[in-house]
Amino acid sequence: MNIKLHVIGTGYVGLVSGVMMSYLGHDVTCLDTDISKINQLKKNILPIYEPKLAEYLPALVKSGKLRFTSSYSAELQNSQAVFITVGTPPLPSGEADLQYIFTAIDNLCEWIRDDCLIVIKSTVPPTTCNRIIDYLNNKNLKFSVASNPEFLREGTAVDDFLNPDRILIGTNNKQAEDLLKEIYRPLTTRNIPLVTTDLVTAELTKYVSNAFLATKIAFINEMANLCEKIGANTKELSCAVGLDKRIGREFLNVGPGFGGSCFPKDMLALVQIATHYQCNFQIVNSVINSNYQRPYDMVDKIHYIIGNDLHNKVISVLGLTFKAGTDDIRNSPAIKIIEILVDKGANIKVFDPVGMNNAKKELKNVFFADSALSACKNSDIIIVATEWSEFKDLDWSLIHRQVKSPVIIDLRHILDGDMLKALGFKYCLI
Ligand SMILES: NC(=O)C1=CN([C@@H]2O[C@H](COP(=O)(O)OP(=O)(O)OC[C@H]3O[C@@H](n4cnc5c(N)ncnc54)[C@H](O)[C@@H]3O)[C@@H](O)[C@H]2O)C=CC1
Ligand SMILES: O=C(O)[C@H]1O[C@H](OP(=O)(O)OP(=O)(O)OC[C@H]2O[C@@H](n3ccc(=O)[nH]c3=O)[C@H](O)[C@@H]2O)[C@H](O)[C@@H](O)[C@@H]1O
Numbered sequence: 253m254n255i256k257l258h259v260i261g262t263g264y265v266g267l268v269s270g271v272m273m274s275y276l277g278h279d280v281t282c283l284d285t286d287i288s289k290i291n292q293l294k295k296n297i298l299p300i301y302e303p304k305l306a307e308y309l310p311a312l313v314k315s316g317k318l319r320f321t322s323s324y325s326a327e328l329q330n331s332q333a334v335f336i337t338v339g340t341p342p343l344p345s346g347e348a349d350l351q352y353i354f355t356a357i358d359n360l361c362e363w364i365r366d367d368c369l370i371v372i373k374s375t376v377p378p379t380t381c382n383r384i385i386d387y388l389n390n391k392n393l394k395f396s397v398a399s400n401p402e403f404l405r406e407g408t409a410v411d412d413f414l415n416p417d418r419i420l421i422g423t424n425n426k427q428a429e430d431l432l433k434e435i436y437r438p439l440t441t442r443n444i445p446l447v448t449t450d451l452v453t454a455e456l457t458k459y460v461s462n463a464f465l466a467t468k469i470a471f472i473n474e475m476a477n478l479c480e481k482i483g484a485n486t487k488e489l490s491c492a493v494g495l496d497k498r499i500g501r502e503f504l505n506v507g508p509g510f511g512g513s514c515f516p517k518d519m520l521a522l523v524q525i526a527t528h529y530q531c532n533f534q535i536v537n538s539v540i541n542s543n544y545q546r547p548y549d550m551v552d553k554i555h556y557i558i559g560n561d562l563h564n565k566v567i568s569v570l571g572l573t574f575k576a577g578t579d580d581i582r583n584s585p586a587i588k589i590i591e592i593l594v595d596k597g598a599n600i601k602v603f604d605p606v607g608m609n610n611a612k613k614e615l616k617n618v619f620f621a622d623s624a625l626s627a628c629k630n631s632d633i634i635i636v637a638t639e640w641s642e643f644k645d646l647d648w649s650l651i652h653r654q655v656k657s658p659v660i661i662d663l664r665h666i667l668d669g670d671m672l673k674a675l676g677f678k679y680c681l682i
Contacts (some may be wrong), residue, residue: 253310254278254317255435258334260356261374262289262320264300264513264580265402266337268409269373271308273335273472274318276438281319290322301579301606304410328363335371335400339513348377357384361393369428370397375462375518377525380454381422383465398428399451406512418445419603422454459522463536466515468503469541473546476506476682486681487665506682508585508637508663509546511574516543516583528600533538545587550663553682554593557659558633562598566656568631570624570640571664572604572611579606581614585663586637590615603627605640639664649675 254277259270262284270282284290289299297311310503312318321327328334330587338352353374360370372381374620381397388395399422404412419436423429429448433440440446449457472490479486486506494501509515519540526533574584584607590600600618604611608620621627624643628634628651636643652658658677660667665681672679 253272253434253437254438255332255431256330257281257435258283258328258331259386260284260334260336261335261338261352261359262286262293262299263339264302264406264409264578265373265404266335267293267298267300268302268305268404268413269335269337269402271318272410272413273435274312275308276435277317281331283321283324285322287322290320293320297407301466302409303407303577308410319530324363326363328360328368329365331364331368333369333371333435334360334364335373337373337402339600340374340376340517340521341513342517343518345524346537347524348375348517348521350376350380353380353384357387361388361391361395364462365397366394368395369431370395370521371400371432372397372455373402373498375401375458375514376455377459377521378452379453380455380579385424394426396423396425397421397451398432399454401454403458403461403639405469406580407575409663414439416444418447420447420449420454420457422449422451424451438456456538461517462515462518463522463539465503466510466519467535467539469505469510469515470542470546472504472506473509474542477549480682505639506665507639508550508682509543509587509591511583513580516540519543547585547592550585550589550609550682551592551596553680554633554635554661557678557680558657562593562596564599564641565632566594566601566615566630568621568628568634569600569602570604570627570634570636570643571607571640572602572615572652573607573638576641579610581607581610584638587611587614589637590618594618599631601627604638605642607638625651629654632657633659633661636660636662636664636667639666641666643667648677652676658666 256279259266259282262282270280274280292299298306319557335355338356343349383397384397401420421432476486490504494504523533523536569590572586573581594617601622602618602619603624624646652675660677661680663682667681
């Protein structure tokens with residue numbers, strides 16, 4: 253059965269969810285108050301870089317099953333469910349800022365029909381849905397509210413949407429549950445697990461999942477520090493440890509620390525939630541502190557290799573986004589490392605295959621090269637900060653001839669160290 257839906261917010265989650273729910277057969281209107289984004293989308297231009305998404309957009313728009321708008325209007329009266337996917341950034345305290353959620357709710361209420369289901373897909377602290385219900389009740393409005401947290405990752409969002417490990421829906425009434433089950437039926441008929449819970453359990457599950465994944469990363473990064481001192485091979489260690497099914501290989505890749513718009517903010521929000529309920533979260537706090545320290549450790553390593561005085565040193569940084577496959581630089585460890593190095597007086601040359609435009613808005617006093625090769629010219633040290641696969645395929649022999657000093661520090665463990673050493677590079681891992 254095709255269902256009429258609105259998706260509020262066309263960011264990394266809203267746009268993917270809107271496009272893909274339309275692909276599942278529903279009639280979807282994506283609404284964002286950012287007019288420039290909507291104007292681009294109306295011309296079939298994606299305002300974000302997300303692999304595969306562009307393959308779906310034009311045909312769905314042409315078929316009339318996917319529409320874009322920048323205004324809350326009477327068109328909302330057609331919708332049976334409205335998914336809210338606006339941002340929930342951290343306040344200075346770390347608590348999630350819910351202002352965008354409540355603004356969206358205020359705007360919606362004027363238009364949606366009485367039986368419309370409001371679905372919160374944004375990551376929100378437990379009890380938020382109940383708070384929304386109380387807020388609506390105080391205005392004498394009786395809309396149903398459901399929680400449907402999203403687990404997709406940037407860079408693989410389309411595949412993650414179509415093949416999730418689970419779909420999670422939190423509801424407090426059967427009609428809401430049934431409608432959400434119907435919306436996801438094209439996926440659940442393929443045996444994708446659908447978990448139903450109450451509202452607060454669904455909301456908390458999202459934070460616990462992100463916190464567990466972030467903990468795995470911080471844990472292996474800490475172990476990598478020991479590997480380096482002892483002379484153990486971190487990559488082999490991660491593989492061997494991860495082969496234990498109880499542990500699992502995923503999220504054991506050593507790197508410069510976790511970044512992105514979610515892990516860092518959700519860890520802070522979880523601590524705030526725990527504190528509110530007088531729970532002392534020692535593990536989560538340690539993970540936050542350990543990850544905060546990580547870029548500084550990376551800079552110490554650079555000092556160790558090329559000396560304490562960074563003035564007159566040319567440092568080439570390959571990769572600016574918080575991970576490969578996205579143009580998102582929010583909380584990117586690469587950006588943090590560069591900022592620390594700039595403060596120390598280093599000359600920084602940078603290149604990223606898709607993140608340059610976003611980085612230009614953020615980074616000051618660095619040289620933006622137009623290719624990886626050009627970024628590496630006359631370099632004293634090359635830092636690989638994001639795991640873009642194209643960095644593996646660079647002409648390293650040519651780069652070797654053009655650097656001042658042939659040193660590479662591979663923060664992502666993606667390059668072929670033996671090949672680079674054979675070319676004459678000093679190849680360092682973390
Ligand atoms: N980025 C990701 O990969 C994932 C994010 N999440 C969660 O999803 C939520 C959204 O995250 P992103 O998509 O990254 O955010 P984003 O910042 O990319 O997009 C949010 C969008 O909402 C729009 N917006 C804000 N207020 C609005 C309003 N009142 N009406 C209509 N549009 C409005 C903004 O213009 C923006 O386009 C957050 O809670 C996040 O934690 C969950 C899973 C994955
Ligand atoms: O709530 C969210 O926003 C999303 O957050 C993460 O997705 P995302 O941030 O897009 O990307 P990840 O692949 O999880 O990477 C996060 C960070 O951890 C780092 N990472 C990841 C895996 C690893 O083994 N090592 C590692 O350092 C990445 O480089 C990146 O900086 C979760 O994986 C998603 O399930 C969740 O929906």
